[in-house]
Amino acid sequence: MILEILCVGTELLLGEIVNTDGAFIAREAAALGFSSYHQTTVGDNPERLLEALRLALSRADIVVTTGGLGPTCDDITKNAAAEVFGKKLVFHDEVREDLEKFFSRVGRPMTENNLSQCLAPEGAEIFYNKWGTAPGLAVTGEIDGRSKRIILLPGPPSECEPMFEECVKPYLRALSPEVIRSLNLHLYGIGESSAEAILRPLMEESVNPTVAPYAGEFEVRIRVTAKAADEEEALSMCRAMADRVRATEAGAYVYAETGDPFSAKNAAAVTLLSEFGKRGLTFATAESLTAGMIGSLTADIPGSSSVYLGGIISYSNSVKRDVLGVPAAVLDSVGPVSEECAAAMAQGARRLTGADVAVSVTGIAGPGGAEPGKPVGTVWFGVATKNGTHTEMRLFGGKKDRAKIRRLTAAHAMMLAIRAAKEL
Amino acid sequence: MILEILCVGTELLLGEIVNTDGAFIAREAAALGFSSYHQTTVGDNPERLLEALRLALSRADIVVTTGGLGPTCDDITKNAAAEVFGKKLVFHDEVREDLEKFFSRVGRPMTENNLSQCLAPEGAEIFYNKWGTAPGLAVTGEIDGRSKRIILLPGPPSECEPMFEECVKPYLRALSPEVIRSLNLHLYGIGESSAEAILRPLMEESVNPTVAPYAGEFEVRIRVTAKAADEEEALSMCRAMADRVRATEAGAYVYAETGDPFSAKNAAAVTLLSEFGKRGLTFATAESLTAGMIGSLTADIPGSSSVYLGGIISYSNSVKRDVLGVPAAVLDSVGPVSEECAAAMAQGARRLTGADVAVSVTGIAGPGGAEPGKPVGTVWFGVATKNGTHTEMRLFGGKKDRAKIRRLTAAHAMMLAIRAAKEL
Numbered sequence: 001m002i003l004e005i006l007c008v009g010t011e012l013l014l015g016e017i018v019n020t021d022g023a024f025i026a027r028e029a030a031a032l033g034f035s036s037y038h039q040t041t042v043g044d045n046p047e048r049l050l051e052a053l054r055l056a057l058s059r060a061d062i063v064v065t066t067g068g069l070g071p072t073c074d075d076i077t078k079n080a081a082a083e084v085f086g087k088k089l090v091f092h093d094e095v096r097e098d099l100e101k102f103f104s105r106v107g108r109p110m111t112e113n114n115l116s117q118c119l120a121p122e123g124a125e126i127f128y129n130k131w132g133t134a135p136g137l138a139v140t141g142e143i144d145g146r147s148k149r150i151i152l153l154p155g156p157p158s159e160c161e162p163m164f165e166e167c168v169k170p171y172l173r174a175l176s177p178e179v180i181r182s183l184n185l186h187l188y189g190i191g192e193s194s195a196e197a198i199l200r201p202l203m204e205e206s207v208n209p210t211v212a213p214y215a216g217e218f219e220v221r222i223r224v225t226a227k228a229a230d231e232e233e234a235l236s237m238c239r240a241m242a243d244r245v246r247a248t249e250a251g252a253y254v255y256a257e258t259g260d261p262f263s264a265k266n267a268a269a270v271t272l273l274s275e276f277g278k279r280g281l282t283f284a285t286a287e288s289l290t291a292g293m294i295g296s297l298t299a300d301i302p303g304s305s306s307v308y309l310g311g312i313i314s315y316s317n318s319v320k321r322d323v324l325g326v327p328a329a330v331l332d333s334v335g336p337v338s339e340e341c342a343a344a345m346a347q348g349a350r351r352l353t354g355a356d357v358a359v360s361v362t363g364i365a366g367p368g369g370a371e372p373g374k375p376v377g378t379v380w381f382g383v384a385t386k387n388g389t390h391t392e393m394r395l396f397g398g399k400k401d402r403a404k405i406r407r408l409t410a411a412h413a414m415m416l417a418i419r420a421a422k423e424l
Numbered sequence: 425m426i427l428e429i430l431c432v433g434t435e436l437l438l439g440e441i442v443n444t445d446g447a448f449i450a451r452e453a454a455a456l457g458f459s460s461y462h463q464t465t466v467g468d469n470p471e472r473l474l475e476a477l478r479l480a481l482s483r484a485d486i487v488v489t490t491g492g493l494g495p496t497c498d499d500i501t502k503n504a505a506a507e508v509f510g511k512k513l514v515f516h517d518e519v520r521e522d523l524e525k526f527f528s529r530v531g532r533p534m535t536e537n538n539l540s541q542c543l544a545p546e547g548a549e550i551f552y553n554k555w556g557t558a559p560g561l562a563v564t565g566e567i568d569g570r571s572k573r574i575i576l577l578p579g580p581p582s583e584c585e586p587m588f589e590e591c592v593k594p595y596l597r598a599l600s601p602e603v604i605r606s607l608n609l610h611l612y613g614i615g616e617s618s619a620e621a622i623l624r625p626l627m628e629e630s631v632n633p634t635v636a637p638y639a640g641e642f643e644v645r646i647r648v649t650a651k652a653a654d655e656e657e658a659l660s661m662c663r664a665m666a667d668r669v670r671a672t673e674a675g676a677y678v679y680a681e682t683g684d685p686f687s688a689k690n691a692a693a694v695t696l697l698s699e700f701g702k703r704g705l706t707f708a709t710a711e712s713l714t715a716g717m718i719g720s721l722t723a724d725i726p727g728s729s730s731v732y733l734g735g736i737i738s739y740s741n742s743v744k745r746d747v748l749g750v751p752a753a754v755l756d757s758v759g760p761v762s763e764e765c766a767a768a769m770a771q772g773a774r775r776l777t778g779a780d781v782a783v784s785v786t787g788i789a790g791p792g793g794a795e796p797g798k799p800v801g802t803v804w805f806g807v808a809t810k811n812g813t814h815t816e817m818r819l820f821g822g823k824k825d826r827a828k829i830r831r832l833t834a835a836h837a838m839m840l841a842i843r844a845a846k847e848l
Contacts, residue, residue, distance in 0.1 A: 013460045015451030016638065018444050022465075027439030036437045037472055041446075041463035048461055214440065285716075285737065291723030292709075292716025295737040299715035302791055302826060310743035312736060313709065313719040316777075319734035323776050352747050353740075367726055402726060 001175065003034035004060035006052055008068035008077050009155055010043035021066040021153070021160045027261075028164060033176045033227065034062070044073050050080045053150070057084065057143050062175070064168075067155030070134035075116065078137065081150045085141025087121040095126055095135060127167035132159035138171055149175075178227050181234035185222040185245055186267045187253040188415050195220045198250045202241075209241045217404070218411035221264070222250070255418065268414040269301050275421045276307040276357070283417060284355035285311030286324055286345040288336065288362040289379065293410045309353045314345060320362075324348030336362050337374055343389045346382030357420045358384045359413045365402045376400075379409050383420050390420070425599060427458035428484035430476055432492035432501050433579055434467035445490040445577070445584045451685075452588060457600045457651065458486070468497050474504045477574070481508065481567050486599070488592075491579030494558035499540065502561065505574045509565025511545040519550055519559060551591035556583035562595055573599075602651050605658035609646040609669055610691045611677040612839050619644045622674045626665075633665045641828070642835035645688070646674070679842065692838040693725050699845045700731040700781070707841060708779035709735030710748055710769040712760065712786040713803065717834045733777045738769060744786075748772030760786050761798055767813045770806030781844045782808045783837045789826045800824075803833050807844045814844070 007022050022039055029036055038059070042052045049068065056063045068077030082089050095118040103110045120126060120137055127136035137152040151168055153160045173179075187195055192215040196203075199222065203211045209226035222245055226237035246254055256267040263270050276283055285294045291313050298308045312323055317336055320326040326336075326344040334340055345360035363379025370376050377396035382389055394412055396405045431446050446463055453460055462483070466476045473492065480487045492501030506513050519542040527534045544550060544561055551560035561576040575592055577584045597603075611619055616639040620627075623646065627635045633650035646669055650661035670678055680695040682688040700707055709718045715737050722732045738744040741755050750760075750768040758764055769784035787803025794800050801820035806813055818836055820829045 012447075013450055013463060014454045015447040015449065018442060018447040020442050023436075023439040023442040025439065026437055030438045037467060037469070038476070039437060039465035043461060045461070052462070284743075287716070287719075289723070290720065291728075291732070292711070292719030292735070292737060295711075295716030295739065296714065296720050296830075299713070299739060299789075299830075300827065304715075305739060308715070308739050310737040310739035310747075311716070312747075313716060313734040315719065315723060315729060315732050315734035319777055322778075323734075323736075353743055354746075403724065406720075406723075 001034055001062060002060040003029045003036050003062045003064060004056045005036065005039045006056050006063055006065045007039070007041045008044065008049055008065060012041045013043045020157050021155065024157070024161055025064055025066070025164060028169065029064070029172070031180050031182065032169070032172050033178045033180045034172070044068065044076060046076050046080065049076055050083060053080050053084050057148050062149045062151065064151045064153065066153045066160055069136070069152060069154050077152050078120065081137070081139050081152060082121040085121065085139060087123070087139070087141060089119040090122050091118050092120050092124070092126060095120070098128060125171070127163055129154060129159055129163060131162050132156060136163050136167065178229065179231050179234050180225060180227050181231060181238055182223055182225040183238045183242055184258045184264050185224070185242055185254050186256040186258065187220040187222065187250060188218065188255045190220060190250065190253040192220050195222065195250050198248050199245065202244060202248070206241065209237050211241060211245065218408050219267070255415065266300055268411055269297050272298065272414050272418050273301050273304055273307050275418050279421060279424065281307070281356040281421050281424060282309050283307050284309050284349045284353040284358040286349035286358060286360035287311060287313050288315060288320070288345070289365040290361050290406050290410050290413070291315050293406055294359070294361070294413050297410060297414070309355050311349050312352065320345060335371070337364055337378055337380060339380055339391045339393070342380035342382035342391050346384035346389055350384040356385065356424065357417055359417045361409050361413050363409060365405045367402060377405050379405070381413060381416055383416050385420055385424060387424070425458055425486065426484040427453045427460050427486045427488060428480045429460065429463045430480050430487055430489045431463070431465045432468065432473055432489060436465045437467045444581050445579065448581070448585055449488055449490070449588060452593065453488070453596070455604050455606065456593070456596050457602045457604045458596070468492065468500060470500050470504065473500055474507060477504050477508050481572050486573045486575065488575045488577065490577045490584055493560070493576060493578050501576050502544065505561070505563050505576060506545040509545065509563060511547070511563070511565060513543040514546050515542050516544050516548070516550060519544070522552060549595070551587055553578060553583055553587060555586050556580060560587050560591065602653065603655050603658050604649060604651050605655060605662055606647055606649040607662045607666060608682045608688050609648070609666055609678050610680040610682065611644040611646065611674060612642065612679045614644060614674065614677040616644050619646065619674050622672050623669065626668060626672070630665065633661050635665060635669065642832050643691070679839065690721070690724055692835055693721050696722060696838050696842050697725050697728055697731050699842050703845055703848065705731070705780040705845050705848060706733050707731050708733050708773045708777040708782040710773035710782060710784035711735060711737050712739060712744070712769070713789040714785050714830050714834050714837070715739050717830055718783070718785070718837050721834060721838070733779050735773050736776065744769060759795070761788055761802055761804060763804055763815045763817070766804035766806035766815050770808035770813055774808040780809060780848065781841055783841045785833050785837050787833060789829045791826060801829050803829070805837060805840055807840050809844055809848060811848070
């Protein structure tokens with residue numbers, strides 16, 4: 001079945017906001033087995049919206065719209081959906097009852113505005129909005145004798161995404177004969193072209209599951225996707241293919257396996273907490289250029305408090321010296337971007353917090369700060385454990401900007417921590 | 425003049441990546457004075473691309489495409505542009521010379537692949553790609569006797585954005601008779617509906633400049649936009665209108681004024697560094713739930729090292745006690761989420777770093793951790809200066825998740841720091 005996405009909102013055309021709804025729905029729809037060939041964005045203009053909706057319905061079975069719902073934009077998407085299917089807007093009593101309960105509970109009167117929320121095309125399925133105001137809808141109709149569906153979702157991602165998860169996903173699952181499931185293998189320390197070269201035979205040979213490499217900012221993600229009659233079978237096929245990937249040369253670089261989008265996005269932190277947690281180890285940080293980014297990323301994950309104790313942000317040399325105990329002699333001679341300083345910072349963080357593993361980073365994020373022999377992107381890492389202190393240097397070169405150098409530094413620090421935990 | 429954006433790439437249709445190119449170009453085009461009514465995304469399919477290009481050219485004067493350039497996708501966008509204008513692809517000697525110089529400099533041979541980069545529609549203007557491989561193009565042609573232009577840009581944002589800034593902006597400026605400039609006033613401590621209510625008379629009265637409110641995550645942004653014959657006049661009109669906004673009740677909530685996208689995105693940090701910097705003050709942090717986010721956001725801004733000394737990430741109670749000196753008696757009685765703990769943390773950070781202003785945060789980010797009388801979202805703030813320690817509590821309620829509570833906490837901490845600097 002063909003699905004098309006139509007995003008409504010002048011703020012999108014003006015580039016005020018980035019269209020994350022479009023990417024979210026596209027990803028979910030692909031995972032559910034729908035093919036998608038077009039995505040369109042129009043503004044809050046009834047005529048152009050109607051035209052775009054007609055065009056989309058001429059080439060797709062299902063059109064998912066975002067935006068244009070609610071009183072502030074005069075419900076233009078709801079009106080367009082009704083018009084394109086030649087349906088009347090009728091009162092949906094169940095929506096009114098739901099609203100009446102809500103208003104009596106908060107002790108406020110219902111207004112005219114709210115009554116219009118109860119109007120929907122005849123026969124529409126209502127998706128109640130627990131995260132905002134305007135309900136979503138699914139409308140079925142006919143265009144030139146062919147059955148078509150329009151799913152209307154609110155624009156704000158904080159409403160669109162959970163409504164899709166809770167209401168639209170089951171709705172679409174019922175329409176789709178097959179199930180698609182994926183898992184990701186995360187590789188660190190190897191480039192995308194090298195990984196692709198190793199996996200090419202597997203990629204070319206395998207039609208279902210498919211194996212696809214994606215270059216992340218600091219990692220390569222190998223996505224294995226299987227299509228089957230049910231979820232269990234699809235996941236089982238994915239795991240079998242993941243084992244085959246791990247059995248290649250690329251397997252040595254796999255540091256994490258994830259299934260859901262949250263874990264995939266935070267694979268480094270999720271893995272760190274998992275490897276530390278299962279060994280009962282604690283973690284601390286001493287950060288200069290990253291200035292707290294490593295700690296913040298670690299704490300993105302609920303439950304991190306059982307592993308992450310905290311750390312020192314030693315952005316200035318004075319804090320390196322006075323809090324972490326980096327000798328003034330080191331700072332005055334080789335300076336803060338040095339092996340000696342990185343080692344002292346890691347040891348200092350370990351001593352102050354009592355953590356099993358303390359990682360330090362000190363380097364030049366740019367744009368200024370380069371010294372002779374130390375260009376922008378030079379970063380020293382320290383890892384202190386009961387067995388001693390490991391140090392290494394990375395040069396994040398090429399077209400790397402300040403923000404990117406800091407992010408690559410944070411990622412590498414987490415990888416070093418993971419390795420240290422495994423060796424303890 | 426009407427401009428339309430056409431993004432090419434199957435990875436966009438699959439939701440693999442979010443379409444930031446589209447938002448970027450839309451924002452820039454709007455600022456340059458072009459009207460935009462449609463944005464479309466298609467996959468790497470020559471037929472659908474040609475169809476989409478034709479549709480776009482039927483309703484816009486200029487079509488800007490992203491993606492589909494380069495050998496890996498067989499230059500489908502370049503070929504489609506040539507076909508839609510009925511132009512031949514010809515060799516552009518200047519491109520070949522440029523490539524030959526590049527290859528002799530790196531000591532590598534040019535390949536067949538690279539020669540195809542020298543092909544472009546007759547008469548095309550070449551935009552050299554200093555940030556990647558495939559050059560961009562601008563092609564002029566005729567559709568039904570009307571002059572049309574297609575601007576082709578590479579897909580990766582790290583190439584698309586700088587190429588737009590350096591090559592496309594001047595190209596488009598030459599076509600646009602007017603200049604549009606904006607500035608943003610950032611408000612904190614007032615909701616969007618209240619701000620809108622105060623500014624409605626101004627918004628309704630003013631056609632040029634326009635005044636538009638946007639709800640940010642922790643702030644309200646009032647964007648003032650003026651259209652004029654040149655940049656100086658447009659900016660002058662913006663500033664005069666900004667003064668009128670500041671003169672209303674809403675003016676009391678203005679904490680920053682920004683012009684460029686980077687500053688607008690980082691207004692809190694930019695303002696903090698500015699207010700501290702001009703007074704020669706230094707800043708330190710003691711972070712629990714934010715775990716380094718405040719430090720990291722502050723250090724996003726180049727030059728922050730002259731203001732931000734660093735801080736302590738006291739994610740665990742042990743670090744609060746052992747490093748910051750929060751009394752065990754406090755932790756055992758009222759606990760870490762308390763006025764007493766926040767005060768002690770801020771004082772500890774100030775003592776350890778010697779900073780003029782130290783801000784602390786301690787609270788419950790969720791999803792777990794709630795206690796009787798302290799629901800998820802309860803956060804205590806401390807601000808220590810030579811004049812004493814200020815404390816306050818915020819309850820970030822409603823539908824707030826862990827990530828949002830931490831971000832709102834970081835923002836409020838920065839606002840408290842800014843206020844403290846102004847009072848010193």
